[in-house]
Amino acid sequence: MVIGIPREVKDNEYRVAQTPGGVSLLVQRGHRVIVQAGAGEGSGFSDREYEEAGAEILSSAADVWTRSEMIVKVKEPLPEEYPFLRPGLILFTFLHLAADERLTHELLRRGTTAIAYETVELSDGRLPLLVPMSEVAGRMAVQVGAHYLEKSHGGRGKLLGGIPGVRPADVVIIGGGTVGINAAKIALGMGAHVTIIEKNPDRLRYLDDVLSGNLTTLASNPRNIEDSVRVADLVIGAVLIPGARAPRIVKKELVAQMKPGSVILDVAVDQGGCVETIRPTTHSQPTYLVDGVIHYGVTNMPGAVPRTSTYGLSNATLPYILHLADLGFEEAVSRDRALAKGVNAYKGHLTHPEVAAAFGLEYTPLDRLL
Structure with a gap:
């Protein structure tokens, strides 16, 4: 051939x-x-x-x-x-x-x-062919999110892991699949407080078993999503339905309630995104603001590495x-x-x-x- x-x-x-x-x-x-x-x-x-x-x-x-x-x-x-x-x-x-x-x-x-x-x-x-790029995107999501949380890049000016006596950043990961677990590993390793929201109870138990650090696992429902996203410094969208458009889990009304300078990074943007206010962006122009919240929607994140x-x-x-x-x-x-x-x-x-x-x-x- x-x-x-x-x-x-x-x-x-x-x-x-x-x-x-x-x-x-x-x-x-x-x-x-x-x-x-x-x-x-x-x-x-x-x-x-x-x-x-x-x-x-x-x-x-x-x-x-x-x-x-x-x-x-x-x-x-x-x-x-x-x-x-x-x-x-x-x-x-x-x-x-x-x-x-x-x-x-x-x-x-x-x-x-x-x-x-x-x-x-x-x-x-x-x-099997999505996994390696999901691993890259999940790990990258945290380092990119930490970058945009810096004040010089428009963020809240928070260090992801904090320091002794100062609270770490709150990272909320929606979806506990390959992207989610890889993002959690990096965020926990950097000392952040991590909340993973996942709909599968068995997956939540697995994540709780294999991850260690300042971790909270929550069942996916509107109340848990709203309470977590509202106070988050960094939200990582990691929802996947194979072949289908991603469901819009985080509504624009909820984004409007987030703190100015917080960051949304939606890895699901390739499949339409799980955040209602996300749209595709490029490495040349990676971010935009909605209600004071930084949105990152680059559709080929792994292309940066x-x-x-x-x-x-x-x-x-x-x-x-x-x-x-x-x-x-x-x-x-x-x-x-x-x-x-x-x-x-x-x-x-x-x-x-x-x-x-x-x-x-x-x-x-x-x-x-x-």
Whole structure:
């Protein structure tokens, strides 16, 4: 199979879909890999390293897209990349379609086979391709939030961990999944008072068992959310419903009751966000104010630490890329139910129920189309 790796075009996105090591393995298995010139520079990988791994370097994105049977990326295609989408092309990347109606329609209209990293799902419900980036985003959320709590960056001027005799900051994490537990580890390690709000009682018990420090766990209900968010210095949104739009848990009326200079960082913004006042932002313009509260809605947070993120993501995606390349799309998804769940669009049909529900479109089970 001919596999293409274009340079990412999202604002300040420095990750790349595969390392030279991953490319080398693909080439050893008999596949041809095409890499756009400069694609790996942001992550510290030179064109020469890719060439030594057996890749062919092409200068333009158009050449990479048009000559490839499968495109592997990090982030969803942007409008300038839509013309490259075509029938029969396999696109394997983060898509987050439930929050992107325009891209959804483009993929359907152009007949692209679209597989989303974030909806590849194992039988036990784990999301193996989302986990590494959720780990990065959860850990980053605390250090970014601490940065914006500093007075020089518009915050309340609070040190996350406080000092002896002075109260630490109150960090509220909504959602106890991968993002939530990683955010909690860092915040607790820095000495903050951490409240995790989670709807699953068994998950709350697990979090209480494995985390130590100044921790409070609360069942998710409107009263607990309101009481916690109102007094928080930093709120981290970490809610996930695989493939679906995130529910709006923190309402704008509650945001208006928060203290001026407090910070909201919604990691769920990729899926629409769990805070009603959040909207997507970029690394170039990461924050804005609503009712005196700093909002951070960068949709590609892990792109700020691309060396770590690229290794973490490529370690997880490479086995699936090899599976698709070795067997071809139909055989690969027939054999691997987790990969099949990652398919969001195929032959002009929506094949993920949550994406279809988000826009009131028809859902077609993938099995009917194979």
